Amino acid sequence: MTNVVIRIPEEWSDEFVNLWRQLRLIDGGDVELDLGPGDSVEPFDGQAFAEWVIILSDSSIPIMTAILGFLVAKRGECEISSEDKVYKFKSMKTSKIREVMDIIEGKKD
Amino acid sequence: MTRQWGLGSSMRDQLRIRLNRTVSSSLNLHQRDILRECCDEAFELYGAGSRDICVMPISTTDWSSELRRIGGKPVVVLDMEQINAMSYLVYREICVDRPIFQYCEYMIRISELLAELNEVDAALSVVQLNHNRLSQYARDCGSYPGLSRPMFFGGIEALQIFLARVLPSFILGHEIGHVGESQREIFKDAFAAIENCWEANQIKEPVWGEGPSSYRFMVPSIRQKFDDYGMPSGCLIAGIERSRVMAKEIALCLSECKADFFGLILSTRLAAKYNLPPEQMFSMLLETLRAIDRFSVIRRVVPQIPRGECRGSVDFGASRIACRIFILVRVIKGIIEKTIPVPPETLQYWTSNPEVVDSMLSEKGNKYIEHITLANDATSRGGVYLGSGAPFPVNLPTERDAQEGDDLTKKLMMPLYWPFHMPENTYKIASQSHWNGDGLPAGVIGFASAIRDATGVIMQATPIGVECGVNYKRKHTRGANLLHLLHGVRRCVEARNLLAMPRL
Numbered sequence: 001m002t003n004v005v006i007r008i009p010e011e012w013s014d015e016f017v018n019l020w021r022q023l024r025l026i027d028g029g030d031v032e033l034d035l036g037p038g039d040s041v042e043p044f045d046g047q048a049f050a051e052w053v054i055i056l057s058d059s060s061i062p063i064m065t066a067i068l069g070f071l072v073a074k075r076g077e078c079e080i081s082s083e084d085k086v087y088k089f090k091s092m093k094t095s096k097i098r099e100v101m102d103i104i105e106g107k108k109d
Numbered sequence: 110m111t112r113q114w115g116l117g118s119s120m121r122d123q124l125r126i127r128l129n130r131t132v133s134s135s136l137n138l139h140q141r142d143i144l145r146e147c148c149d150e151a152f153e154l155y156g157a158g159s160r161d162i163c164v165m166p167i168s169t170t171d172w173s174s175e176l177r178r179i180g181g182k183p184v185v186v187l188d189m190e191q192i193n194a195m196s197y198l199v200y201r202e203i204c205v206d207r208p209i210f211q212y213c214e215y216m217i218r219i220s221e222l223l224a225e226l227n228e229v230d231a232a233l234s235v236v237q238l239n240h241n242r243l244s245q246y247a248r249d250c251g252s253y254p255g256l257s258r259p260m261f262f263g264g265i266e267a268l269q270i271f272l273a274r275v276l277p278s279f280i281l282g283h284e285i286g287h288v289g290e291s292q293r294e295i296f297k298d299a300f301a302a303i304e305n306c307w308e309a310n311q312i313k314e315p316v317w318g319e320g321p322s323s324y325r326f327m328v329p330s331i332r333q334k335f336d337d338y339g340m341p342s343g344c345l346i347a348g349i350e351r352s353r354v355m356a357k358e359i360a361l362c363l364s365e366c367k368a369d370f371f372g373l374i375l376s377t378r379l380a381a382k383y384n385l386p387p388e389q390m391f392s393m394l395l396e397t398l399r400a401i402d403r404f405s406v407i408r409r410v411v412p413q414i415p416r417g418e419c420r421g422s423v424d425f426g427a428s429r430i431a432c433r434i435f436i437l438v439r440v441i442k443g444i445i446e447k448t449i450p451v452p453p454e455t456l457q458y459w460t461s462n463p464e465v466v467d468s469m470l471s472e473k474g475n476k477y478i479e480h481i482t483l484a485n486d487a488t489s490r491g492g493v494y495l496g497s498g499a500p501f502p503v504n505l506p507t508e509r510d511a512q513e514g515d516d517l518t519k520k521l522m523m524p525l526y527w528p529f530h531m532p533e534n535t536y537k538i539a540s541q542s543h544w545n546g547d548g549l550p551a552g553v554i555g556f557a558s559a560i561r562d563a564t565g566v567i568m569q570a571t572p573i574g575v576e577c578g579v580n581y582k583r584k585h586t587r588g589a590n591l592l593h594l595l596h597g598v599r600r601c602v603e604a605r606n607l608l609a610m611p612r613l
Contacts, residue, residue, distance in 0.1 A: 003126055010361060011354035039127075042287050043175040044191065044280055045405035046365045046429035051177075053126055075424065079129050086129040088226055091412035093421065 002056045004064060004104070007077040013038055013050035019070055023063045033059055049077070061104060068097045080104065116163050116184070123179050124186070130169035131225060133190045133592065140189055141166065147278040150382075151285050151375055154452070162288055164281070168193075170221040170592070172404070176284040185284040191404075192280065194218060196272040197599075198400040199393060202552050203268050204260040208541045209246045211555030212562075213239055213598050218404065219563045220595045222411050231416075232595060233581045234566045237573050239598050240607075242538055242562070244576040247607055249542035254607040267389045274383050275390065276397060279376035286371025287364065296370065299440075302449045303366050306439050307359075326362060326432040327355060331525065332424045333493055339418030339568050341499045344525055347424070362429050366436040373440065374455055381458045388462060391441065395434060399485070402430035403556050406489045410560070414493065414567045423493055428486060483527075484549075488557035491528025492536055496564025496571070501533045502526075536561045579610065 008016045017035050024033050038050035054060055071078055071092040080087045080103050087103050089096055116124075144166050163184045172190040176183060197214050200206075216239035223232035247253040313325040329346045336342040373394075380390045405428065415421030443449035444459045445467065495501060505526050534540040535549055538558035544551065565571030581594050601609045 005127055005129070011357040039180070040178045041175055042177075042284075043173050044283060045173070045401050045408065046362070046433065047405065047409070047426075048361050048364075051127065075426075081126070081129055088129065090226060091409070093413075095419075095421075 002080065002082040002104075004054045004056060005051060005077075005079040005081070006054060006067075006071070007041065007049040007051045008038075008071070008074055009076070010040065010048035010050050012074045012076075016050070016067070016070060016074070016076075020063060020067060023066045027059075027062050027066075029059050029063065033063065056104060064104060065101055068092070068100060072097070116165055120163060120179065120182070120184065124165065124177075124184065127177070127179070128167075128169075128186065130167070130171045131592075133168045133170045133172075133221075136166055136168055136189055143274065143277055144187065144189075144281070146274075147281045147375070147379070150278065150378055151281055154375060154378060155285060155371075162285055170225055172218065172221070173408070174280050174284060176287045183288045185281065187277075187281060187284070189277075192272075192277050194404060195276060195397050195400045198403075198552070199272065199276075199396045200268060202396050202400075202550070203264070203393065204262060205546055206258060206260050206551060207246075207544050208551040208554035208558070209243065209538055210258065210602055211552050212538045212559050213243060213602055215403070215407065215556055215559035216242075216563065217595060217599055219407055219411055219559065222407065223567075224591060224595060226412060228416075229585070229591065230582070231567055232591075233585055234573055235563055236595050236598060237575070237579075237581045238562055238566055238571065240579055240581070240601075241574065241576040243598060243601065244607060245539055246542050249539075256602065256605045256607065258605055264389055267385055268393065270383045270385050271380075271390065271393045275376045275379050275385060275393075278379040279372040279394065279397065281372075282375030283368045283372035285375075286368035296367075296450075298450045299370055300367055302443055303370060303436060303440065304363065306436055306443075307363060307366070310435065310439075325435070327358065328427050328524075330424055330427050331490065332422050333490060334422045335415050335420060335497060337420050339415055339420075339497055339570065341494050341497055345422075346525075362432055365429055365433055366440075369433055369437050370440055373437065374451060377455045377458050381454055386462065387459055394437070398430055398434050398437070399552065402428055402485050403552070405430060406485055407560075410489055410493060411563065411567070414496075414564050416567060417569050425486060425490055430485075431483060484531075484553050485556065487527040487531065488535065488553060489560050491531065492557050492560025493564045494528065495536050496561040497568055498565070498570035501536075502529045505529055531557070538562070 017037070020035050024031075035052050038052045041049040041051050043049075054064060056064065068078075070076065071089075072094055075091055078089045078092060078100065080100070087100075089100060092100075144164070148164055161183070163182070164187060165184055166187045166189060168189040170190065172188055172194045174188045174191050175186050177186060178184075194214075198211060201211050201214070216235055220232040220235040220239070223229075223235060243256070244253070247256055250257040307326070311325055311327075312322050332345040332347060334342045334345065376394070377390070380387070406425075409426050410423055413421075413423045415423075440449060441459060444451050444456060445463055447456070506523075531549065535554055536557045538554070541554055541558070544554070562571065566573065581597075585591060585594055597610050601607050603609075
């Protein structure tokens with residue numbers, strides 16, 4: 001099973017949840033795919049994040065790839081972890097989107 | 110009797126998924142005992158509610174403690190490596206160690222961060238450059254392979270108490286404070302005082318005469334752009350975009366200040382228990398926050414630096430630490446003046462030597478504190494700019510030029526050029542071998558130079574040779590443990606000898 005941990009700066013978390021929901025609606029996905037408010041992570045240096053753990057599936061992958069641009073724009077983070085390896089993308093960049101998509105495609109069960 | 114850390118197996122599984130970190134070292138019994146003491150003091154101080162909080166001690170190359178709420182349940186992840194990281198820097202700052210030794214520590218942390226991002230080659234290049242700089246320093250001092258470290262050892266006992274006992278309690282208290290913040294009735298009046306302090310100080314007086322006022326805490330974020338060849342190509346200042354979430358940002362920032370108040374109360378308890386004088390506690394606490402600010406900048410900036418000579422940008426963000434220091438200093442003043450209610454032992458501690466503490470809290474002292482924190486922002490921007498290989502800018506606009514501009518120019522022009530109003534050798538650790546305490550503090554120089562050198566390595570703008578036959582990349586390909594390699598320079602610094610590198 002492959003998990004993707006997504007972290008968004010806390011102040012942008014509401015916009016992220018709304019965007020995910022809109023994408024889910026456009027994609028015709030089930031309501032169960034919607035994100036909750038997310039777990040809060042407050043590092044000691046004061047940069048608070050909202051965090052979600054997303055399990056990769058046929059339904060979540062299209063939404064996951066569609067939100068990568070938001071991660072870049074709002075300086076979000078993403079970590080893709082499976083049994084064998086963890087890929088970390090802190091402070092996502094446009095040039096990393098293809099790499100993330102390739103990893104996600106490769107991990108598709 | 111051993112107290113449990115409060116984590117069940119289900120919570121451990123949840124954390125395992127979320128915390129993809131590399132273990133730095135295993136926690137020893139002594140460290141666990143210290144943390145237990147801190148936890149016990151915290152639970153005694155904050156009452157029954159705090160017992161619902163789980164504490165998970167770890168030691169990772171992420172060197173970051175945090176409060177997590179998983180399914181609403183609060184978990185304090187206490188990273189002992191963060192405490193170590195701050196200890197190294199506070200120790201070196203208080204002992205007036207030379208800039209190269211702070212530089213080494215920053216470079217080690219940057220290399221750890223790169224290794225975390227699976228950029229092993231860049232991590233080894235950073236550590237190679239670190240080693241080369243240290244060798245050059247030893248030669249400049251004529252002590253090779255020995256490392257000359259003239260230091261000031263006054264108050265070293267107090268420093269050890271602070272680093273071992275008080276600092277962990279400040280971090281733990283801060284994280285617990287994020288949970289306790291919701292239990293407002295405990296420190297309701299103190300929180301109101303913090304909010305009032307924010308209100309009263311959020312507008313900063315004009316920098317020049319009749320110039321414009323500006324916000325003190327919510328400063329715009331500056332983004333440095335790089336062109337297709339990895340050379341600086343202008344700056345962007347983000348203000349309007351962030352205005353949409355300004356209210357949320359202010360709430361988050363205030364929450365940090367309130368959590369710091371909890372940290373202060375708990376750490377004061379430990380400081381009183383171990384007879385740490387309040388004036389030393391005060392200065393060490395400020396040093397700690399400054400160290401946190403620099404680590405925070407490293408964590409924000411390093412992942413964004415363009416890899417290789419290519420187009421990209423680095424957003425320097427806005428530090429919340431400057432605001433935290435500003436408020437914390439005024440909270441201590443409020444405690445001494447009895448305008449902020451605190452437990453009796455806290456009041457007794459801070460009023461035990463009011464003259465000394467009062468002089469440290471003077472207006473002059475406050476301005477110094479603010480400027481040093483702003484210097485972190487300036488030096489990180491300057492370091493990234495110069496690290497790309499761009500020359501040091503000349504013919505900068507002067508304050509007179511800025512005064513002649515309109516209000517917006519006055520506000521924006523000078524902060525943009527702050528990094529280059531510092532002497533050029535602030536960014537050149539090789540020129541600081543004979544630093545004797547004059548001029549800028551060692552921490553500022555060490556930090557600025559480390560950011561510059563690390564940027565040069567990451568953007569592949571700095572050629573790196575091999576000094577004294579120590580080749581880190583070769584050692585790694587021959588199977589040496591990566592973490593041992595990244596930490597090798599620290600062993601040399603501690604042993605004051607470049608040959609102290611362990612056989613790997």
